[in-house]
Amino acid sequence: MSKQTRTAWAVAATSAFLCLSQTATAQSDGALIEEITVTAAKREQSIYEVPIAVSAFDGAKLAEQGIVGIYDIGKFVPNLNITEFSAGHTSSVNPFIRGIGLQDHLITTDPGVSVYVDGVYLGRQVGQNWSIANIERIEVLRGPQGTLYGRNSIGGAINIITKTPGSDPGAKVAFEVGSRDRLNGDFYGDAQLNDTMAVSFTGGFKNRGGLGDFLNLPNSGLQVGENQEVFGRLAFRFELSDDASVTIAADANDGEGGLRPYTTLIDELPNGAVFGAGYRNSDVSADPYDNNTGQASQALVTNEASGVAVTLDWDVSDTINSKFIASMRQSEYKAGLDDDSFVDDFLSFPEFGDADQTSIEFQVSGAYDGWDFVSGLYYFTEDGSNNQAPTVFLTFPGTFFLQQDVSSVAVFGNFGFDINDQFRVSAGLRYTEDEKDAATNVGNGLFTATRDFDEFSWDISANYTFDNGMNVYGAIQNGYQSGQFPARPFCLFGDPNCFVASDNITATNYEVGIKGQPFDGFQMSAAVFLTDYSDLPYQVSTTAGGGFNTVNLIVDQTSTGFEWENTLYIGENFLFQATFGYIDVDVDAIGGVKPVAPLTPELTASISPEVHFPLTGGGEIVLRADYSFRDDMYGEPSSDPGRMTRIDSRDLINFDFAYHSPDESWTAAFYGRNATDERYDNARLNTGDYLLQILSNDASEFGLRFVKTF
Numbered sequence: 001m002s003k004q005t006r007t008a009w010a011v012a013a014t015s016a017f018l019c020l021s022q023t024a025t026a027q028s029d030g031a032l033i034e035e036i037t038v039t040a041a042k043r044e045q046s047i048y049e050v051p052i053a054v055s056a057f058d059g060a061k062l063a064e065q066g067i068v069g070i071y072d073i074g075k076f077v078p079n080l081n082i083t084e085f086s087a088g089h090t091s092s093v094n095p096f097i098r099g100i101g102l103q104d105h106l107i108t109t110d111p112g113v114s115v116y117v118d119g120v121y122l123g124r125q126v127g128q129n130w131s132i133a134n135i136e137r138i139e140v141l142r143g144p145q146g147t148l149y150g151r152n153s154i155g156g157a158i159n160i161i162t163k164t165p166g167s168d169p170g171a172k173v174a175f176e177v178g179s180r181d182r183l184n185g186d187f188y189g190d191a192q193l194n195d196t197m198a199v200s201f202t203g204g205f206k207n208r209g210g211l212g213d214f215l216n217l218p219n220s221g222l223q224v225g226e227n228q229e230v231f232g233r234l235a236f237r238f239e240l241s242d243d244a245s246v247t248i249a250a251d252a253n254d255g256e257g258g259l260r261p262y263t264t265l266i267d268e269l270p271n272g273a274v275f276g277a278g279y280r281n282s283d284v285s286a287d288p289y290d291n292n293t294g295q296a297s298q299a300l301v302t303n304e305a306s307g308v309a310v311t312l313d314w315d316v317s318d319t320i321n322s323k324f325i326a327s328m329r330q331s332e333y334k335a336g337l338d339d340d341s342f343v344d345d346f347l348s349f350p351e352f353g354d355a356d357q358t359s360i361e362f363q364v365s366g367a368y369d370g371w372d373f374v375s376g377l378y379y380f381t382e383d384g385s386n387n388q389a390p391t392v393f394l395t396f397p398g399t400f401f402l403q404q405d406v407s408s409v410a411v412f413g414n415f416g417f418d419i420n421d422q423f424r425v426s427a428g429l430r431y432t433e434d435e436k437d438a439a440t441n442v443g444n445g446l447f448t449a450t451r452d453f454d455e456f457s458w459d460i461s462a463n464y465t466f467d468n469g470m471n472v473y474g475a476i477q478n479g480y481q482s483g484q485f486p487a488r489p490f491c492l493f494g495d496p497n498c499f500v501a502s503d504n505i506t507a508t509n510y511e512v513g514i515k516g517q518p519f520d521g522f523q524m525s526a527a528v529f530l531t532d533y534s535d536l537p538y539q540v541s542t543t544a545g546g547g548f549n550t551v552n553l554i555v556d557q558t559s560t561g562f563e564w565e566n567t568l569y570i571g572e573n574f575l576f577q578a579t580f581g582y583i584d585v586d587v588d589a590i591g592g593v594k595p596v597a598p599l600t601p602e603l604t605a606s607i608s609p610e611v612h613f614p615l616t617g618g619g620e621i622v623l624r625a626d627y628s629f630r631d632d633m634y635g636e637p638s639s640d641p642g643r644m645t646r647i648d649s650r651d652l653i654n655f656d657f658a659y660h661s662p663d664e665s666w667t668a669a670f671y672g673r674n675a676t677d678e679r680y681d682n683a684r685l686n687t688g689d690y691l692l693q694i695l696s697n698d699a700s701e702f703g704l705r706f707v708k709t710f
Helices: 005-023
Strands: 053-058 078-084 092-097 113-117 135-142 158-162 171-176 182-192 195-206 227-239 242-258 262-265 300-315 322-337 347-368 371-393 396-418 423-441 448-463 471-481 505-519 520-546 549-570 573-587 603-614 621-629 648-662 666-673 681-686 691-695 701-709
Touching: 053 092, 053 520, 092 113, 371 549
Parallel strands: 113 158
Antiparallel strands: 053 135, 078 092, 135 158, 171 182, 171 701, 182 195, 195 227, 227 242, 242 300, 262 691, 300 322, 322 347, 347 371, 371 396, 396 423, 423 448, 448 471, 471 505, 505 520, 520 549, 549 573, 573 603, 603 621, 621 648, 648 666, 666 701, 681 691
């Protein structure tokens, strides 16, 4: 057992010991932990009553934990790992929950974890508006969510809920300034204009400097890994009557920066084409956070996205509610990688990507005499493309174009029944039809393909609430994802019929868990799960045939694991939070070769102590530290030591020392993020001709934060 593994197990054992042994010191007079209400089941419920493993984050407390983007959520949820390496971009989010996620960003590759904002599914996860300035709550749902959340949620779902206009009248302004040229500013305002109309506005900017230089591009004006972004969101809520309201929200963001840090390892593959052409590791930058590219077009990355959503809520009666959600979104980015990492144009893949989506969902929910239900209809379309022009492969200029149109329709229903005050059962069913039309040109003409998919998804669950409020549950969840066309089908040079989609992907999860507050001041949740996946595509990339070829390796896998989360008050002024996740993924062998789940750490853990010091004048000093551990993992499906894609474990530490004014109208804080400056890989990819080492853009940062509410 490695030192890092022993550390993670020690963290878990310590947290469990503290939670069990310190019960005598927890206060019982007055609730120290408020019960959280979530909408994980598309209706408001106590988090303890939802029969799935779910983590919830209070939007007002994200900055104190060092969470400045959705990427940071991946440091504090058991069995969640988030990477952000897509196309060398600095604005992407690739979540992996329980070993399922998104290995590639191209339009034919669907995510295994769905991301929703106010009920609107985000089809693409590069360049979206990830601002957290107006967040009410973030929910992370672990395990297949195929009934209520539909396709592309076979690993789980991330549900982002923003503040409703009129729910919190007033304003808040926040600033951050720190090392690495950090300069953030955001504003949130909420006003009730009259008896029937409220408006909220969020706007801001983010700036962070780079980690290295483009050594051969001194006039680029860019640093490796730097980024700047402006964003805004405007929302109106109209009360049409006592029973009906409509919310209209529009958002947009615009960002640019320098290509993310990465390097190429050449000497490690002496039989590769790059080594054979005479290049060596000495041709790339000695410091991997610098870059030796000579391609000016590769240095700049950009992204922008915008969207509008309309949500209509109508209480049809005292027991029936209906909801209509319609949205249109568009996103685009410029990125790419100069894969060789040296000045000659030997391997380069500049890239432009775009996607437009439309979604409509109609829900009807209700409760009557022990029964409750959520049902609905869903429609989704997406048109997107990726274009690399001109791509250069082993000095030969070429072309790469990929385009896909998707249409999806679904009908779903979930029904629950309270057998008595303590025992509840529920079941759900969803039917989905998908159609995908794809086209590609990899340099030998245009190829087109189409395929239809359909599937039933279902779930059943039961939960029992004990007299002390603890809730135990058991659930069987089923999920579905439509098959996928190859991401980079350069296999067309060898087989013109290789541009075909894989079969339906299905997942069935068996899970039992317990959660609640066994006594005041102590909140916990624990879950044990086993998930079977069938026809799951792993993306495998090689420099074969006429270019950088990515094919779908179809596997069956079984994941088993355990998850733990707790919040404990020891006295009124000391808070201790901890998480722990363990997962074992077994992938069936294919042709005598046994793949592994990529980007999936076996152990995940975090501990977060927080101490409050009340001051005589009425103010308060709050000291918080957050430790996060992610075990070592593989960057791609091959575990062959010769592939050299093992990613080392990482230990990250954040801290936040804050002063809160007596009237709680302002806060000043000194923060540190990744305080020990842990440098780690986001991904590793072995093509057979060279090894790509994609480095994290997450380096140490120290600074000051000021927040003022009005």
